[in-house]
Amino acid sequence: xxxxxxxxxxxxxxxxxxxxxxxxxxxxxxxxxxxxxxxxxxxxxxxxxxxxxxxxxxxxxxxxxxxxxxxxxxxxxxxxxxxxxxxxxxxxxxxxxxxxxxxxxxxxxxxxxxxxxxxxxxxxxxxxxxxxxxxxxxxxxxxxxxxxxxxxxxxxxxxxxxxxxxxxxxxxxxxxxxxxxxxxxxxxxxxxxxxxxxxxxxxxxxxxxxxxxxxxxxxxxxxxxxxxxxxxxxxxxxxxxxxxxxxxxxxxxxxxxxxxxxxxxxxxxxxxxxxxxxxxxxxxxxxxxxxxxxxxxxxxxxxxxxxxxxxxxxxxxxxxxxxxxxxxxxxxxxxxxxxxxxxxxxxxxxxxxxxxxxxxxxxxxxxxxxxxxxxxxxxxxxxxxxxxxxxxxxxxxxxxxxxxxxxxxxxxxxxxxxxxxxxxxxxxxxxxxxxxxxxxxxxxxxxxxxxxxxxxxxxxxxxxxxxxxxxxxxxxxxxxxxxxxxxxxxxxxxxxxxxxxxxxxxx
Amino acid sequence: xxxxxxxxxxxxxxxxxxxxxxxxxxxxxxxxxxxxxxxxxxxxxxxxxxxxxxxxxxxxxxxxxxxxxxxxxxxxxxxxxxxxxxxxxxxxxxxxxxxxxxxxxxxxxxxxxxxxxxxxxxxxxxxxxxxxxxxxxxxxxxxxxxxxxxxxxxxxxxxxxxxxxxxxxxxxxxxxxxxxxxxxxxxxxxxxxxxxxxxxxxxx
Numbered sequence: 143x144x145x146x147x148x149x150x151x152x153x154x155x156x157x158x159x160x161x162x163x164x165x166x167x168x169x170x171x172x173x174x175x176x177x178x179x180x181x182x183x184x185x186x187x188x189x190x191x192x193x194x195x196x197x198x199x200x201x202x203x204x205x206x207x208x209x210x211x212x213x214x215x216x217x218x219x220x221x222x223x224x225x226x227x228x229x230x231x232x233x234x235x236x237x238x239x240x241x242x243x244x245x246x247x248x249x250x251x252x253x254x255x256x257x258x259x260x261x262x263x264x265x266x267x268x269x270x271x272x273x274x275x276x277x278x279x280x281x282x283x284x285x286x287x288x289x290x291x292x293x294x295x296x297x298x299x300x301x302x303x304x305x306x307x308x309x310x311x312x313x314x315x316x317x318x319x320x321x322x323x324x325x326x327x328x329x330x331x332x333x334x335x336x337x338x339x340x341x342x343x344x345x346x347x348x349x350x351x352x353x354x355x356x357x358x359x360x361x362x363x364x365x366x367x368x369x370x371x372x373x374x375x376x377x378x379x380x381x382x383x384x385x386x387x388x389x390x391x392x393x394x395x396x397x398x399x400x401x402x403x404x405x406x407x408x409x410x411x412x413x414x415x416x417x418x419x420x421x422x423x424x425x426x427x428x429x430x431x432x433x434x435x436x437x438x439x440x441x442x443x444x445x446x447x448x449x450x451x452x453x454x455x456x457x458x459x460x461x462x463x464x465x466x467x468x469x470x471x472x473x474x475x476x477x478x479x480x481x482x483x484x485x486x487x488x489x490x491x492x493x494x495x496x497x498x499x500x501x502x503x504x505x506x507x508x509x510x511x512x513x514x515x516x517x518x519x520x521x522x523x524x525x526x527x528x529x530x531x532x533x534x535x536x537x538x539x540x541x542x543x544x545x546x547x548x549x550x551x552x553x554x555x556x557x558x559x560x561x562x563x564x565x566x567x568x569x570x571x572x573x574x575x576x577x578x579x580x581x582x583x584x585x586x587x588x589x590x591x592x593x594x595x596x597x598x599x600x601x602x603x604x605x606x607x608x609x610x611x612x613x614x615x616x617x618x619x620x621x622x623x624x625x626x627x628x629x630x631x632x633x634x635x636x637x638x639x640x641x642x643x644x645x646x647x648x649x
Numbered sequence: 650x651x652x653x654x655x656x657x658x659x660x661x662x663x664x665x666x667x668x669x670x671x672x673x674x675x676x677x678x679x680x681x682x683x684x685x686x687x688x689x690x691x692x693x694x695x696x697x698x699x700x701x702x703x704x705x706x707x708x709x710x711x712x713x714x715x716x717x718x719x720x721x722x723x724x725x726x727x728x729x730x731x732x733x734x735x736x737x738x739x740x741x742x743x744x745x746x747x748x749x750x751x752x753x754x755x756x757x758x759x760x761x762x763x764x765x766x767x768x769x770x771x772x773x774x775x776x777x778x779x780x781x782x783x784x785x786x787x788x789x790x791x792x793x794x795x796x797x798x799x800x801x802x803x804x805x806x807x808x809x810x811x812x813x814x815x816x817x818x819x820x821x822x823x824x825x826x827x828x829x830x831x832x833x834x835x836x837x838x839x840x841x842x843x844x845x846x847x848x849x850x851x852x853x
Contacts, residue, residue, distance in 0.1 A: 535774035
């Protein structure tokens with residue numbers, strides 16, 4: 143019952159005029175960012191975070207969560223209309239959304255995507271409200287060893303479940319952690335890794351510099367290469383008859399909605415997974431379980447609903463560990479978590495007791511944002527189509543301006559802008575060679591927190607690493623650590639399993 | 650054979666892996682400037698974590714190189730160009746213009762640098778008219794100024810152009826009423842647009 147009271151407070155907080163205005167503005171920006179090919183929630187949040195420094199944290203998180211949310215809706219628009227995913231989270235939406243548009247049923251696809259997103263978003267927010275308080279209560283009992291073990295597990299999920307090349311994934315994690323050690327060592331007070339004695343390194347590398355570099359500059363370079371500055375769009379007729387028919391078609395997609403909502407939420411909670419794999423898995427499973435699975439890929443509404451439902455659900459799911467454990471569930475939440483530190487908050491379960499307005503304001507805003515985004519999405523489809531016609535050659539320099547000013551504003555030093563350019567270029571090259579970049583962003587955010595937790599644990603144990611593995615002493619930390627080890631060695635068994643399986647098949 | 654054809658994915662993969670390995674070694678040497686040992690009495694030296702993290706990076710890059718030599722990674726068998734010629738032009742011009750932009754910001758200040766950057770970039774890549782490009786290149790820095798300096802109160806670098814902004818600051822923080830300031834803001838955005846529009850018509 144207590145939860146209901148908090149939730150109502152949260153909803154009222156997000157309905158205050160200033161917060162509500164930011165929420166609607168955030169939804170609009172999110173829809174726009176999501177709809178533009180190449181830009182997703184993570185890019186929007188990374189580029190916009192510097193401008194939230196002047197507003198209160200609650201308003202800032204409501205705004206950024208709305209951007210996150212809106213982008214999940216918006217991604218479908220370009221997947222359907224251009225056949226290019228608006229964001230990686232909308233890749234699976236292309237599979238059936240594009241064929242529907244080619245058949246002349248673009249409106250059906252867009253409506254299915256919007257309604258699917260709404261259902262996924264609503265179910266996951268309810269699950270979130272139910273799970274978050276008890277999980278935060280458990281997490282309150284966590285000390286340094288448990289926190290460190292959790293962070294190791296977050297890194298390990300990238301190795302075990304990320305699906306990328308293992309040495310490259312571990313490299314990405316380690317370079318993020320190494321970058322986070324630059325600057326003054328808080329314990330010994332000694333400067334670390336001050337390259338060429340440039341004073342700019344003394345204040346360390348702000349995670350935003352890396353995040354804007356990779357997700358702003360790097361992503362733009364990537365998209366410029368893919369699109370070569372131009373876009374191609376299919377035709378759309380918007381009329382009420384089409385919308386009505388689209389709603390009629392949704393009756394057959396209830397199974398897809400169920401799979402998408404629940405699967406998306408739980409996949410979203412895992413640090414490495416996030417919305418992209420959630421939407422792909424949801425599409426795959428819905429297709430396998432469907433009676434008419436052969437029609438998938440030729441344009442069925444269920445094929446649009448499943449991934450769209452899942453990506454919204456996953457985006458909410460990924461906020462659960464961010465708020466309760468202080469561990470982000472996706473690259474976007476990693477940046478939000480870094481933002482919380484910049485706003486002067488300590489991410490983790492204490493937020494629930496110390497900053498209830500912040501936590502419940504965010505949760506309440508998700509309910510409201512979900513509703514507003516659905517309405518704005520369907521109402522503004524013609525406007526978004528106009529936006530999609532903007533050639534990339536015009537949009538790109540605007541994004542660059544935002545990146546340069548955003549990279550400069552937090553520390554007001556050109557040194558950071560240079561670093562941002564360097565990271566952007568390096569991130570672009572590495573991404574082309576299949577080095578995953580998300581782990582680096584996650585680890586530069588978690589690096590300082592992980593180092594602190596590690597050092598505190600080692601002081602507790604008089605310098606013994608055994609503290610993380612002793613089941614009788616620290617059972618929770620040990621269990622989490624063993625899970626992390628299993629995740630780390632899991633990829634090694636992949637080829638073995640495949641070999642055995644192949645032998646069985648040939649036998 | 651053009652340069653873009655010579656740089657294959659295969660060559661890029663090994664070159665990047667070697668560069669990253671060298672960077673990891675450099676990081677290890679740099680970390681060793683601080684104490685890199687760790688024992689119960691003295692706890693962790695300031696260089697301990699960065700040293701072992703970069704050692705881990707080095708091991709990862711060596712594994713990548715081994716996978717390359719054994720032809721176990723998809724990149725090691727890929728002879729297609731790393732980037733095609735058209736995309737290369739886009740990327741190269743973008744990167745060079747960004748570097749020039751940041752260099753110019755240090756000297757000329759951000760607002761004037763942005764005008765040149767936007768004008769060049771749009772002229773080079775888009776097929777828009779000169780009028781459109783001029784309006785776009787002038788209004789974007791004005792909006793950036795209003796947003797950062799006026800709304801957020803965050804000063805952006807102005808370099809040698811700083812004295813030009815003194816009258817604007819005097820106006821911003823002077824005793825003018827809100828309405829006068831709003832009219833000024835609207836005019837600063839609309840005036841250049843109208844001016845450019847009129848001049849281009851006149852030139853035609």
